[in-house]
Amino acid sequence: MKPSLVAKIAQMAAALEVSGYPKPGNVHRTQNFHDMSFEDFIISAIVIGDTMHEAAERGARLRDELDFSPIKVGNLILKAIKETRKWVSTNTNLGIVMLLTPLASAAGMITEKDLQGLREAVNKIMLQTTPQDAVDLYEAIAIAQPGGMGKRDQFDVNDEKSKDRIMEEKVTLFDVLKLSSSWDLIARELTSSMPITFNIGFPTFKETHKTADMNAAIVQTFLTILSNFPDTLIQRQHGKDVAEKVTKEAREILDKGGILTEQGLKALKSLDRKLQKQDINPGTTADLTASSIMIGLIDYYWDKIE
Numbered sequence: 468m469k470p471s472l473v474a475k476i477a478q479m480a481a482a483l484e485v486s487g488y489p490k491p492g493n494v495h496r497t498q499n500f501h502d503m504s505f506e507d508f509i510i511s512a513i514v515i516g517d518t519m520h521e522a523a524e525r526g527a528r529l530r531d532e533l534d535f536s537p538i539k540v541g542n543l544i545l546k547a548i549k550e551t552r553k554w555v556s557t558n559t560n561l562g563i564v565m566l567l568t569p570l571a572s573a574a575g576m577i578t579e580k581d582l583q584g585l586r587e588a589v590n591k592i593m594l595q596t597t598p599q600d601a602v603d604l605y606e607a608i609a610i611a612q613p614g615g616m617g618k619r620d621q622f623d624v625n626d627e628k629s630k631d632r633i634m635e636e637k638v639t640l641f642d643v644l645k646l647s648s649s650w651d652l653i654a655r656e657l658t659s660s661m662p663i664t665f666n667i668g669f670p671t672f673k674e675t676h677k678t679a680d681m682n683a684a685i686v687q688t689f690l691t692i693l694s695n696f697p698d699t700l701i702q703r704q705h706g707k708d709v710a711e712k713v714t715k716e717a718r719e720i721l722d723k724g725g726i727l728t729e730q731g732l733k734a735l736k737s738l739d740r741k742l743q744k745q746d747i748n749p750g751t752t753a754d755l756t757a758s759s760i761m762i763g764l765i766d767y768y769w770d771k772i773e
Contacts, residue, residue, distance in 0.1 A: 468523070468574045468575060468577055468578075468765070468769065469523075470520045470521075470523035470524045470527060470575050471520060472768070473519060473520070473522075473523035473571050473574045473575055473765075474516045474517070474519040474520035474523060474571070475516070476574075476761060476764045476765055476768065477515065477516070477519035477567045477570070477571050477761060478512050478513055478515065478516045478519065479512075479760075479764055480512075480567065480757050480758070480760040480761035480764055481508070481511065481512035481515065481560060481563050481567070481757055482508075482509055482512035482513070483681065483685055483757075483760050484563070484685065484753060484756050484757035484760055485505060485508035485509065485512070485753075486505075486509075486682070486685070487682055487685035487686045487689060487756070488682060488686070489686065489735050489736050489739040490685070490686055490689045490690075490739070490749075490753065490756075491693075491717075491735060491738040491739040491741075491742050491749070492713075492738075492739065492742030492743060492747050492748045492749050493689075493748060493749065493750070493753050494507075494508055498739070498743060500748075502557050503555070503557045503559055507555045507557065507559050508559050508560070510554050510555055511551050511554070511555055511559040511560045512560070514550050514551055514553070514554050515547045515550065515551065515560065515564060515567075517550070518543055518546045518547040518550060518564075518568070519547075519567065519568070519571045521543065521546070522538070522543045522568050522569075522571035522572045522575065523571045523572060523574055523575030524575060525537065525538045525539070525543075525572055525575070526538060526571070526572035526573060526574065526575030526576040526588070526592075527575040527576060529576070530575075530576045530578070534595065535572075535591055535592045535595040536595045536596065536597050536600075538572045538592055539597075539599070539600060539603075540568055540569055540572070540592060540593070540596050540600050540640060541596065541597075541599060541600030541601060541602065541603030541604045541607075541640050542599070542600070542603050543568045543572075544564050544565055544568050544603065544604055544607050545603040545604070545606050545607040545610075547560075547564045547568065547607075548560075548561060548564060548607040548610050548611050549607075549610060551564075551611075552610055552611075558611040558612055558613050561607065561608065561611040561613050562613075562653050562750065562751060562753075562754030563753075563754050563757045563758075564607075565604075565653055565657065565754075566653060566656065566657070566661075566664070566754055566755070566757065566758040567757065567758060567761055569589045569592045569593055569657065570585075570589060570661075570758060570761055570762070572588075572589075572592055573585050573586075573588035573589040573592060574765060576588050580766075580769045580770065582665070582669075582762065582765070582766060585762075585765070586660055586661060586665050587660075589660070589661055590660045590661075593640070593641050593644075593657050593658065594641055596639045596640035596641045597639055597640065598633050598634050598637050598638055598639055598640075599634075600639065600640035601633045601638055601639055601640040601642070601643045602630045602633055602634060604640055604643070605629065605630055605633070606630075641657075641658060644657050644658050645658045650699060650702070650703070651699050651751075652696060652698070652699045652751045652755065653699075653751060653754060653755070656755065656758075661758065663692060663695075663696065663755050663759075664755060664758040664759050664762060665762060667691060667692060667695060667759075668688050668691070668692055668755055668756060668758065668759025668760075668762075669759045669762040669763055669766070671684075671687055671688045671691040671692075671759070672684050672685070672687075672688040672759050672760060672762075672763040673763055673766065673767075675687045675688065675727070676763070676767075679726075679727060682726075683726050683727060684763075685756065685760065686725070686726040686735070687725050687726050687727065688756050688759050688760070689749075689752055689753065689756045690717050690720060690721055690725045690726070690735070691721060691725075692752050692755050692756060692759070693713065693714060693717040693749055693752045694714060694717040694718040694720075694721045695714070695718075696714065696752070697710035697711045697713070697714045698710050698713065698714070698749040698750070698751045698752045699751045700748060700749065700750040700751045701713055701747055701748070701749055701751075704747075704748075705747060709747065713742070713747065713749060716738055717738070719734070720734045720735055720738060
């Protein structure tokens with residue numbers, strides 16, 4: 468896929484995700500947070516375009532190679548976060564950038580419509596990351612300053628010595644994400660061939676968009692992911708019980724039809740008001756919705772644009 472097309476699709480995925488209304492607990496087109504606005508997310512979606520283009524170009528150059536480490540996933544993530552911070556003053560897109568960057572590189576490698584091949588390429592890219600990629604990710608995290616990170620026993624992102632240990636012990640980006648995979652859905656996604664994105668989010672997005680508008684497809688995708696997986700941002704900030712309760716509420720709304728029925732939409736809006744009031748944000752679910760949208764757009768636009 469042409470790098471210019473990959474970059475546009477990545478930008479669209481990030482912008483469409485935040486536009487979905489009403490994604491309960493998130494910033495969306497009718498709801499800001501006290502420290503970040505809907506417009507901040509739209510700006511962030513636009514300014515990652517150059518990095519996503521570069522990610523796809525790097526992937527294209529290595530299409531016929533066996534070693535994908537020169538893609539330098541960590542370097543690309545760091546570039547995107549540095550660029551974002553020039554334009555907005557808070558963390559709007561670290562998780563999205565982490566998910567979309569290897570997807571963009573993999574999309575640059577693919578010369579024909581092959582979503583399974585795309586998925587396999589993402590996995591190979593992640594498996595062949597390097598210690599420098601891990602250090603670059605840690606620098607990106609330091610810039611973004613995401614909430615609820617806490618303290619960890621191994622390679623704590625808040626410990627400056629962690630980066631030295633990573634290089635000394637030759638710990639790759641894949642390795643550090645694997646260590647985090649038990650408590651972070653994005654880390655699990657990137658070290659497990661992106662099962663939520665490809666097996667749950669994308670199919671829901673595609674199927675819903677056959678009969679409903681784009682907004683409905685986005686919200687239904689978000690709700691389906693949340694109903695299956697307790698959000699790990701909620702879990703880090705508010706505890707496991709709260710995260711599981713929100714997932715149960717999402718499942719109950721989905722049982723009512725989600726955004727596709729009047730009863731479901733009413734329940735969605737009620738949950739949104741409740742989570743906003745309690746400052747509970749399913750932010751990890753939002754990131755996984757963005758990656759699901761990206762696959763949906765690749766699938767939809769492949770034959771239409773190229």
